Amino acid sequence: MWQTGILHKLLNTDEYILPYPTRIISIIAENSDKIMTNVWASVEVAVCGLILGSILGYLIAIMAASFPTFGKGGLTIISAFNAIPIVALAPVIINWTKDVSSQAEIRSMVAKIIVVTIVSMASMSVNAYRGLTELAPFSDDLMKTYAAGKMTEFIKLRLPNSIPYIFTALKVSVPGSVIGALVSEYFAEYIIGVGRQIRENILIAQYSTAWAYIVVACIIGIVMYAVLMIIESILLRKRR
Template sequence: MTAGKAGKVLWPLAVGVAFLAVWQLGGIHALLHFKPFQLPVPLTILETVIDNLPKMLSDTWITASGALTGMIIGSLLGFLVAVIATMFPKWGYPGLTLVSLFNAIPIVALSPIMNRWFDDGFGQKVGVVTVVCMATMAINSYRGLNDLRPFTLDLMDSYAAPGSAKFFKLRLPNSLPSIFTALKINIANGLIAAMISEYFASSTAGLGFSIKDNLRKAMMAKGWSCIVMAALVGMLLYSVLTLVERRAVKWHASQNK
């Protein structure tokens, strides 16, 4: 590992450790005038996670499985909309505009509606995440499929390349960086949407429900432990996606930094 690459890892790690140390020693409490019960220190949160690990893992799996399912379905639908809008702009572009409007729908308004549509909390959760992730993928994929280098499409036309060759050899590879960008955004949006949907679901499991339930009971350490588990899931998924991206688009300029 070169010095530059090592610095990219060590500097964020050092900042993170320093932040946790300041938090543990009460620096944040003094700055924001918080009481210890309002904001538990990291070691207290860690102890709570260890003491309640089976329940934490169960809630994490329930939330993560719903978020991943909705993210996959929403991303596939969003990409399909982008492809249709690219190949058939006369009919597809209005659909892309309609899907883009989904970004304006508040999750807190969408979740109670989905709760009436589905019989269980999992279906509601998947539905909310699907709607949230579909718009992001559609917008980014459409941009990647159509923002081509100058004259590349003209060059393929000059060789009488069929439409399938233009799509698979030019448009699809060009869209991969935008697709991975959308997936990274959807990891965060999907987890947030899944946890918010659990606030309104009839089920009594999942990180979102546990946060609401524990904070309502003033069990702040347990509530924060659920937040930590959600953050760990998000970082794990983001890291895995980053590794896949480096393999898939290693030719792109963003991977040469």
Template sequence: MKRLRSKFNRQTVTTILYPVLFGAVIAILWQTQLLHKIIGADTFTLPLPKRIFGIIADNGSSILVNVKATVTVALGGLVLGSFFGYLLAIVATVFPKWGAGGLTIASAFNAIPIIAIAPILNNLTKDFSKDPNTRSMLAKMLVVMITCTVSMSINAYRGFTELKPFSLDLMNSYAAGKTTIFFKLRIPNSIPHVFTALRISVPACVISALVSEYFAEYVIGVGRQIRENIVLAQYATAWAYIIVACAIGITLYVILLIAEGVLLKGRR
């Protein structure tokens, strides 16, 4: 027990304390303008943290509207991508010949840059609805969905197929059918792999949502506000939205880790 507690304490220090200390050092250098001298920047293009957080505090209501739009796109695309990715993994497991081709095609889609997919999907969804906000949200969700489908399909497929030999032998010794093996063994074995996929997909869904908003028809979202303020040379406001975007990604990732720790307690 002492060794486990000591190991846990060391892991806590390395995974939490060190990044926090590093961030604090950067913030101090930034606020005291030492960082500006090091990288050769000025306070116009790299505003001080005090000013950035002041803008966030003064524009809380408008920022929340954009945060809501971005989180809706990110989570909507994450759910759709995870669902279709898991479904593709099931097809690949049940029908190996067809599934191998599906996984290959999904991996090929993942190689296409987001900045190439987003404008195409914006054009393809123009006739979906007369409301520009509705069709814009759909286009952005599709971009996020494509990004999240691949990681889920590949990791879930590993969970379905990479079984412990003694587990499969035990099921066969009980004369278990393919359906019983699938629901009693393959699906439970895939759950840890699902969370591994979500560790990749959650940051990716936020990044995809932000980038897709750059090309969206409807002017809303954290990513779009970053772009608009940079174009207008409002760098302090742009940095405020960048900080908000970082906060969204970190918050969603922490929620995922908490859920993983609760649901997979003792399984990792």
């Protein structure tokens, strides 16, 4: 429908606003070097924020599981971060980090990673908490009969039990980290990244190039999710 022009008629638009797929592909091929530079910048932000957010989220889950009285309340507050729109969060974080460094590149990188970290943290903390606390019947009692300490119980029982829940969280966090990276780039001071290129090309009415970066952004998300699924299948295969 898109390539044949039917979609243009349905949406009452023209080729300039909504370029044909062949045009988008040709732009990607012609500007591959520049596009890849921006792709790696976006992937770096997404991956760094995803790793930091996942680690912090898991540590929060451990604390919540260790101190149940206060843990559930803390998780409720953390999970509320999921309700914060990234579009509203990104400009605030960027403004807060404006004095981090005298270099715009460093300031922007710090701000973008913080945004992605916050986006990734909530999902991991909630799901990891379930993995650490929803144990098989009597498994906890069995560990106590062996006089296992807290650390032994964590390593032998709770950590392995939480692994599937970690991947459940990552299935949400990976797409979220890509979206968070793109949105934060849109508002960032330093002009680099797929998200920023989408904005810049729309501002100068280069819609074909903007669409090329939109397609590339979709590919980034698909590839990162596919990599996650491969890692999950390899690690969880041994558990079956």
